Amino acid sequence: MEQLEKKVVIDVKDLYKTYMVGDEKVRALDGVTFQVNEGEFVAIVGTSGSGKSTLLNMMAGLEPPTKGQIQVAGKRIEKMKENQLVRLRRNKVGFIFQSFNLIGTMNAEENVALPLMFRGVDKQVRVKKAREMLDMVGLTKHRKHIPTQMSGGQQQRVGIARALVVNPSIVFADEPTGNLDSATTEDILGLMRRLVNEQNKTLVMVTHDRELAQVADRVIHIKDGKIIKIDINKKENVENEEA
């Protein structure tokens, strides 16, 4: 009952995406409909090439759909101009990448502060905020390290701090542990789970690993561009993770 009262933050309706490869049509998304509620952790699972990234990119406004509707944070985004999409991401969305995508010439602190710079926040304020975020992800000692001076797990922690520094209501993550070993993967997933719970973020995570998907509240299974199944995980599962 509690679930139903929650606000819908992402509403995807009849979404299609067709790529032309030579003369051939590739249906990356073939009629996808689902909703994500506020504060929910949703995992999108499927084999490689099933259309997970395409779906995520479209929700983040990085790519326009061929057909269908996407509503994010109350706004229809499928017809938006790029500068409107950028503004939406700046104000509402955080993004965590598989290959971390930190700026190689900037240290951890500067990387985390970058989205604040895009918002026109004063340097002192954003440095203070970035430090808080780094403390939160456990990288207090690595503030001044540049990406090549950090391990994959540390880099992804910086990536998470950067995604959360603007206090977004929605966070997207595309295979956030894809480049990490299994021990670090558990670390990172645990961290993401914790932050979502503590800060009531909506998190949409793409992964090809069914095991990892179990950490989410809800798991959307996707195959050949279609949703084949949606699992709702038990609450105990979540509490175990927190413990």
Next chain:
Amino acid sequence: MKFKDILGLSLGNLRRRKWRTVLTVTGVFIGTISVVIMLSLGFGLKTSMTEEMSSYVGMNEITIQYNGSDSSMQITDTKLSEFKELGFVKKCDPLLAAAVELEQGKWSISATIIGVSSDEMAKIPIGEGCAPSLDGGELEVVIGNQIITDAYDSRTYYYPYWENRELADMDFMGDIVYFKFPSKDSFRIDEDGNVINTARKKIVPIVGMVEGDINTYNKYSYGVYAEVESLKAYLKKVYKGGAIPGQPTDRNGNPLNYWVYQMVTITVNDKEDVEEAVAYFRELGYQVDNNQEWLEQTNSILFIAQCVLGGIGAIALLVAAIGITNTITMSTYERRKEIGIMKVLGCDISDIGGMFIGEAAFIGFLGGVVGVILSYGISVVVNILAGPMAAQAIEISNLKLSVIPMWLPFVAIAFSTLIGVMAGYFPARKATKMSPLLAIRNE
């Protein structure tokens, strides 16, 4: 995004690619130097010439000379009174030249005494001493400030100034200077083969010297000036009724009873009459010179020169602009991924464009500043090295070959910055159109 932060990102990128930045900036400052120096040469010449022209010679004056063999064309007092009758003529100032050898000790100078009207005399700037008195008494002269450079040793024909940049130890103002007036048979060779100079040797008081030191040229610097009527009277006395060199004689070599002037300066009533006067005297067959015509010609030559030189500068700047475009294009391709990340993280598209335009503008700005600074240096060097030479070549005193007006550095820097902005515009725009998906794809 704050302007400060965009600029910070731009500068950071430039600093990271130091070598490439330096090379691109080099292109810009070479272009800037070309344009600034070329313009400064034009301004220098133009300023000097215009000042010269308006200070020494009125724009409503023309000079006429006759170099032909038709004696009826010669400029005589009769001719002068005819000229004065012409409607556009205000006055005529004749000029009479007589060759003379100045002598003091072992030193000699071959000079010309130039007889000018008292009006003309008044225009000669006097440094040491004073102007000759014009009361029609004894002949007095003013001597040019650079004439000493023509002094030579009368036995060895050694020219100390031209050969060794040394000045002959002559004293025009304090010591007696002999004026030797040549005649038809000035030089005779006696039985032993010695050259005997029979020229008439006189003492003429030098009362003043033309203003300026040994390096300051003006058009009076190499002459010996006297008032024309006194000179005529004096020459008559010196040659004792005999033939005066340069003056008309009959078939037997006896002097005729009138004077022929080498040149006359005609002042017309109005500047607008100059053209008519020039045409009139040319039509008659005289050689006519006037400053207005010369100034116009020089100006148009200068204008062409400036265009050509400015064109070279413009090409240099165009090449520099292509260099900037190239550098920024490379920069955007190298940072495709970074641009994608920035877009995903919500960086305004205009800020991404601004970052690259900022880079380009800063390259242009830096090139402009360096170029302007170096231009000042080059300008000084040009004035020191080439200035005096050019001054002699075009007969202008105090010539500054290269003049950089106050506004030029500012305009030059603004212009080079603008070139940077324009050169960076298209690559920057392309950068803003790069897909954010580049950030997401792996590999």
